[in-house]
Amino acid sequence: MDRIPQEILDRIVSYITLQPGNDTSFRLSPFSTLSLDWQRAIEQQTFRYLHVTGDDLGNLGDIVVNQRRVYLRHLRLQVNFPDYDDELSNKYETDDERCANNALAMTSLKRLLAVLSTWGPDSGSELSLQLSFRSPGDRKKSLRWGGILEKRYEYSFVTLNGVDECAEAPCVTRFYAECDYRARRIEPRSLYNLMSRFPGAKSAGWYTVEPGVFTLLRQELHDRFIMAVESGSHCMPPILDVEIEGPEYDYDHNLPNLITPYTYDRFSSAFRQLSLGLTNFTFKGIADHSLLWPSPGQSLEPRWQNLVYLEVQLSLQSPSGKWYFRNADSQVGDVPRPPEAPVYRPPGYYDTKDEIEAAIAYERAFEKPDSDSGYPCPAPRDQPNEELMVPLFTAFARALGAMPSLKLAHIEFPNQDLDITFFLSYALPGRVTTYESYLREEERPLPTTPRLLAHTWDWRMDEDLEGMFRRAGAAVHGVETAVRYLPPTPGCPL
Structure with a gap:
């Protein structure tokens, strides 16, 4: 057995599939006692992915030593918040509970980073770190009409105060927040501040949610993030997925206006600032044109010197309270919602029963009826709102002309159960657009000019806007961009 070369033994062990709970399965760990070669081969698999909790952090530094640090590729820290019973599952979390959870989260984070900081940037391999915050009670749900529709922590956000006091972990090359629906969400500001602890990060994945229809809390979360970006100088990793x-x-609902008294969305603008030093930027969420280009007088014209890949997936909602699309047969919901009086916070942010019930009633006013309730579903919004679409595409065209390294760019909206999404897809010579990659045959020669494929249904850009896209290609590559409109139906030949 000792005659088997280490490389062959490593490959044999790598083909063994672990299937916990299966009667025919077996665990690898006992075989690590056969020899040092077997131990090395097995530990390459067993230490590739580690899932630890806050209780495990005291032993982490003693267990993951020497070559095991090289084997370790994925580390998941799950911080377990206090459990709760069925009665508490029908109540929203309080301020005291959120503060206690945040303190526990920070304690665990500091302990983890203290260990990782000793590994240094030369541990030997790339390390992906995932943070997960949960409670054993989160698996319980209350679906009763008089209580919470989904989770008691629906409007609770993990807030990490004092991140700058944690040790840096240069060994972390990728950081991402858990996006499982059962996990607690980290507020945007904390996600941004966390990046200062990972100076060796090459990529990051941020996932969070907006606090429903409670616009006051939405604005507070946005403002905290904006202030952190404007006052901070954290270096972003080259690849950022948001x-x-x-x-x-x-x-048919009227949307809230979140940009007043400004004429642009400062939240979108903050993400544009973060994107300037990236090579790959993906954004999915609610944003306006300032995600791609500043409003007049807002700031100097940006330049994305190193950006190679850009993907933007926008909600039909805009931050200004207007929809990106209209319905040709109805004007319902096209006017921004006037400010609420009173302005409600989520139910878990009040102390008295009357305030909590008022907040719940406010939330219910925006609930979607069940599909079998007999209420007709609102018609899809299938007509672009030029008031928003033209500034957005103008910003897109200007940005393309300031991205000398760009290869691919794509901007789209959800399809609303229509035939195909509404999108613009841009590619440079020698590349195929996101749309073409699904239809193109490999043996066909690669295009030699910049191309903009537009699937905008029956809507067309005016000559001035088309001209901006054409000139964007000429400015960077000396060849005008070819603008082509795709027919409304999917699967068209290219």
């Missing part, structure tokens, strides 16, 4: 899940409004 997904911010927005509240669900029916298509």
Whole structure:
């Protein structure tokens, strides 16, 4: 057995599939006692992915030593918040509970980073770190009409105060927040501040949600993030994926205006600032044109010197309270909602029963009816709102002309159960667009000119806007961008 070369033994062990709970399965760990070669081969698999909790952090530094640090590729820290019973599952978390959870989260984070800081940037391999915050009671749900529709922590956000006091962990090359629906969400400001602890990070994945229809809390979370970006100087990793899940409004609902007294969305603008030094930027959420280009007089013209890949997936909602699309047969929901009086916070942010019930009643006013309730579903919004679409695409065209390294760019909206999404897809010579990659045959020669494929249904850009896209290609590559409109039906030949 000792005659088997280490490389062959490593490969044999790598083919063994672990299937916990299966009667025919077996665990690898006992075989590590056969020899040092077997131990090395097995530990390459067993230490590739580690899932630890806050209680495990005291032993982490003693267990993951020497070559095990090289084997370790994925580390998941799950911080377990206090459990709760069925009675508490029908009540929203209070300020005291949120503060206690945040303190526990910070304690665990500091302990983890204290261990990782000793590993240094030369541990030997790339390390992906995932943070997860949960409670054993989170698996319980209350679906009764008089209580919480989904989770008691629906409007609770993990807030990490004092991140700058934690040790740096240069060994972490990728950081991402858990996006499982059962996990607690980290507020945007904390996600941003966390990046200062990972100076060796090459990529990051941020996932969070908006606090439903409670616009006051939404604005507070946005403002904290904006202030952190404007006052901070954290270096972003070259690759940044951002997904911010927005509240669900029916298509006939009036949306809140979140940009007043400004003429642009400062939240979108902050993400544009973060994107300037990136090579890959993906954004999914609610944003306006300032995600791609500043408003007049807002700041100097940006330049994305190193950006290679850009993907933007926008909600139909805009921060200004207007929809990106209209319904040709109805004007319902097209006017921004006037400010609420009174302005409600989520139910878990009040102390008295009357305030909590008033907040719950406010939330229910925006609930979507069940599919079998007999209420007709609002018609899809299938007509672009030029008031928003033209500034957005103008910003997109200007940004393309300031991205000398760009290869691919794509901007789209959800399809609303229509045939195909509404999108613009841009590619440079020698590349195929996101749309073409699904239809193109490999043996066909690669295009030699910049191309903009537009699937905008029956809507067309005016000559001035088309000209901006054409000139964007000429400015960077000396060849005008070819603008092509795709027919409304999917699967068209290219």
